[in-house]
Amino acid sequence: MPSMAEHANTLQNVSAKDCMLARVRSARGADESSREEELQEIARHLAAHPRGPRLMIEDDVVPAKAIGVVGSMRTRFLERARGMASTCEEVPSANQVAHAVAAYLTANGLPRVVVAWPEFASLDWRAAEIDFASRPVAATDLVGVTGAFCAIAETGTLLLLSGSETPATTSMLPETHIAVVHADRIVANMEDALALVRNDHKRLPRAVHFVSGPSRTADIEQTIVLGAHGPYRVHILLVGSGTGSGDDDREILRGGRHRFI
Amino acid sequence: MQASLRNAQGRFIEGRAQALAGVDFENLRDAAAEIRDRVLRNLDLYLEHFERTATNAGAQVHWAETSSDVNRIVLDIARRHGVRRVIKSKSMVSEECALNDALEAAGIAVVETDLGEYILQLAHEPPSHIVAPVVHKSKDEISDLFARIHRTPRKTAIPELCREAREIMRPHFVSADMGISGANFLIAETGSTLIVTNEGNGRLTTTLPRIHVAISGIEKVVATLEDAATLVRLLPRSATGQSITNYVTINTGVRRDGELDGPEHFHIILVDAGRAKLLGSELQSMLRCIRCGACMNHCPVYQNVGGHAYGWVYPGPMGSVLTPAFVGLENAGDLPNASTFCGECAVVCPVKIPLPDLMRKLREQQVERGLRAKRERVALKMWLALAQRPRLYALTTALAARMLSRLAGKKMLLHWLPFASGWTKGRDMPAPAGRTFRELYREKTRKGVKSDVRD
Numbered sequence: 001m002p003s004m005a006e007h008a009n010t011l012q013n014v015s016a017k018d019c020m021l022a023r024v025r026s027a028r029g030a031d032e033s034s035r036e037e038e039l040q041e042i043a044r045h046l047a048a049h050p051r052g053p054r055l056m057i058e059d060d061v062v063p064a065k066a067i068g069v070v071g072s073m074r075t076r077f078l079e080r081a082r083g084m085a086s087t088c089e090e091v092p093s094a095n096q097v098a099h100a101v102a103a104y105l106t107a108n109g110l111p112r113v114v115v116a117w118p119e120f121a122s123l124d125w126r127a128a129e130i131d132f133a134s135r136p137v138a139a140t141d142l143v144g145v146t147g148a149f150c151a152i153a154e155t156g157t158l159l160l161l162s163g164s165e166t167p168a169t170t171s172m173l174p175e176t177h178i179a180v181v182h183a184d185r186i187v188a189n190m191e192d193a194l195a196l197v198r199n200d201h202k203r204l205p206r207a208v209h210f211v212s213g214p215s216r217t218a219d220i221e222q223t224i225v226l227g228a229h230g231p232y233r234v235h236i237l238l239v240g241s242g243t244g245s246g247d248d249d250r251e252i253l254r255g256g257r258h259r260f261i
Numbered sequence: 262m263q264a265s266l267r268n269a270q271g272r273f274i275e276g277r278a279q280a281l282a283g284v285d286f287e288n289l290r291d292a293a294a295e296i297r298d299r300v301l302r303n304l305d306l307y308l309e310h311f312e313r314t315a316t317n318a319g320a321q322v323h324w325a326e327t328s329s330d331v332n333r334i335v336l337d338i339a340r341r342h343g344v345r346r347v348i349k350s351k352s353m354v355s356e357e358c359a360l361n362d363a364l365e366a367a368g369i370a371v372v373e374t375d376l377g378e379y380i381l382q383l384a385h386e387p388p389s390h391i392v393a394p395v396v397h398k399s400k401d402e403i404s405d406l407f408a409r410i411h412r413t414p415r416k417t418a419i420p421e422l423c424r425e426a427r428e429i430m431r432p433h434f435v436s437a438d439m440g441i442s443g444a445n446f447l448i449a450e451t452g453s454t455l456i457v458t459n460e461g462n463g464r465l466t467t468t469l470p471r472i473h474v475a476i477s478g479i480e481k482v483v484a485t486l487e488d489a490a491t492l493v494r495l496l497p498r499s500a501t502g503q504s505i506t507n508y509v510t511i512n513t514g515v516r517r518d519g520e521l522d523g524p525e526h527f528h529i530i531l532v533d534a535g536r537a538k539l540l541g542s543e544l545q546s547m548l549r550c551i552r553c554g555a556c557m558n559h560c561p562v563y564q565n566v567g568g569h570a571y572g573w574v575y576p577g578p579m580g581s582v583l584t585p586a587f588v589g590l591e592n593a594g595d596l597p598n599a600s601t602f603c604g605e606c607a608v609v610c611p612v613k614i615p616l617p618d619l620m621r622k623l624r625e626q627q628v629e630r631g632l633r634a635k636r637e638r639v640a641l642k643m644w645l646a647l648a649q650r651p652r653l654y655a656l657t658t659a660l661a662a663r664m665l666s667r668l669a670g671k672k673m674l675l676h677w678l679p680f681a682s683g684w685t686k687g688r689d690m691p692a693p694a695g696r697t698f699r700e701l702y703r704e705k706t707r708k709g710v711k712s713d714v715r716d
Contacts, residue, residue: 212506
């Protein structure tokens with residue numbers, strides 16, 4: 001139940017809102033008679049949500065699942081992801097992910113302990129001699145393993161959506177973030193990624209995180225240092241050949257997609 | 262400081278040029294300017310739409326007419342939720358409000374989490390650049406500062422300094438009750454805030470604490486996610502020369518059923534504080550600004566005087582327009598004159614703000630409102646009187662040139678000038694050579710005529 005103070009606050013807020021909107025209306029010379037028309041024009045723009053000019057990737061206009069087409073998306077994605085200081089590794093199928101993670105941890109002198117999204121629980125971590133936990137990360141966890149909703153070729157970016165099965169903190173707190181994404185999920189640009197989100201989710205997830213490489217800062221003398229408040233390392237495991245095969249793998253690598261849940 | 266600035270500007274300018282190579286910048290910024298104008302044309306309707314969608318998603322929208330209203334609203338929220346500890350990711354609007362002072366006065370601990378802003382908080386200094394706030398400070402100064410305040414052995418390598426800041430900050434992230442962020446854009450379609458960051462502090466600030474407060478100017482609304490995507494293609498390229506920042510984060514509403522992280526309360530504060538009055542004025546295009554900092558990176562005046570010389574929150578050409586607009590032309594002194602009119606700021610602006618034109622308009626307003634110094638007005642009147650009388654002008658200037666030349670002596674430098682002692686306090690004025698241009702010209706042409714005759 002709202003307290004008196006809250007009630008007073010609400011009233012104050014309402015009047016501040018009215019004053020501000022009135023000031024904007026008068027400043028822009030708003031005309032009450034054209035309001036309906038303006039609202040319709042806004043509704044039209046929101047419904048159409050047209051895309052602006054963007055860098056074209058050769059195969060942007062071709063359906064993404066066509067054979068041979070993903071190849072160049074894939075090349076661009078890997079090149080730009082590495083450009084943003086992610087490391088990338090191509091893995092033929094999902095059942096090799098655990099072993100690839102183990103090899104990466106060993107190569108970087110990291111303990112074989114990972115905290116991961118639930119979608120990876122079915123992989124054979126024991127065979128890879130990895131201590132696997134699927135739970136929210138703690139500030140002290142060193143390695144977080146996540147999937148990705150999709151990946152963006154233009155900028156070498158991963159798109160992570162928050163959700164009950166895809167906690168956002170897994171990619172934020174640990175010093176090492178390992179992301180597993182299926183090659184079929186590479187799209188050309190941010191607009192295509194947003195189209196996938198619109199298609200898959202009735203409403204925008206609470207948090208939409210575009211992640212391009214490890215965190216960094218250049219605040220001291222404009223010298224770039226990798227590892228600021230987020231991960232020091234982002235390692236991307238790109239699963240599948242990107243030829244439209246491997247339905248089983250896509251079933252495992254859900255990345256917060258609704259239609260497999 | 263000037264060496265630091267030159268170094269930084271070189272990197273920013275080069276980085277931007279590289280990031281825009283192969284990109285049709287004109288085409289892109291035409292679209293960006295239209296995206297911003299579209300909303301400004303119907304700002305009230307877009308704000309109402311934003312409030313509706315944000316509220317539907319579970320956020321609470323507040324309206325702040327002034328910067329002190331912002332502080333009051335934040336303190337109100339803090340009090341209602343019993344907040345003791347606040348973490349902040351970068352917000353220029355909160356700098357306008359001096360929000361940190363207000364929080365501290367209310368006994369609430371606040372920690373800036375952007376590395377640059379954190380360093381400034383320790384040093385009790387304001388930012389000097391909107392993207393690289395600590396650009397004026399050298400590594401050695403920061404080493405000293407950290408050693409003194411953290412009471413740790415003095416580190417000298419930049420990665421070590423960053424590691425130290427990360428480790429000091431972690432407990433704050435985990436224990437804070439409230440995270441305060443700015444917003445690069447507000448998305449009307451979805452009621453979301455969008456921030457671009459590199460350090461990852463923005464993601465933590467908007468995810469870990471149970472309360473998230475986003476503070477944004479009312480002009481930051483864009484219509485759709487796609488419109489935001491177009492602007493995101495320009496903002497990092499123009500700011501730091503990155504094709505994309507490490508993180509682009511879109512937050513919509515509060516923690517949902519079954520989610521294990523994310524804030525339980527999301528408050529969005531929409532701030533006017535001088536913005537609405539730019540609408541419909543000759544300065545309206547300034548409201549397109551997406552705060553990339555390219556104008557200051559390319560400004561010869563900024564490079565020489567640094568950000569603090571601009572006297573308020575926003576430096577460089579965008580500051581020279583925004584500051585008079587927000588705090589009043591009568592309080593902004595020389596800012597519209599802090600320009601060489603080289604025009605580079607307008608050339609690089611990703612949303613096509615004609616900054617030199619806007620500064621010129623502000624200068625005109627200053628003159629019209631009689632805001633220029635009396636001495637300057639008198640001097641200009643005297644000059645006008647002289648300039649309309651060519652013979653008198655020639656006589657006066659010839660006399661002055663000879664007098665100043667004798668005053669200066671052999672070194673030809675004046676250590677003091679009448680009516681300009683403030684200027685000569687810090688530097689010498691090169692003296693005129695003794696004769697005026699007109700005298701020399703007359704002599705030259707006379708000789709020229711003679712030589713023509715001889716040949």
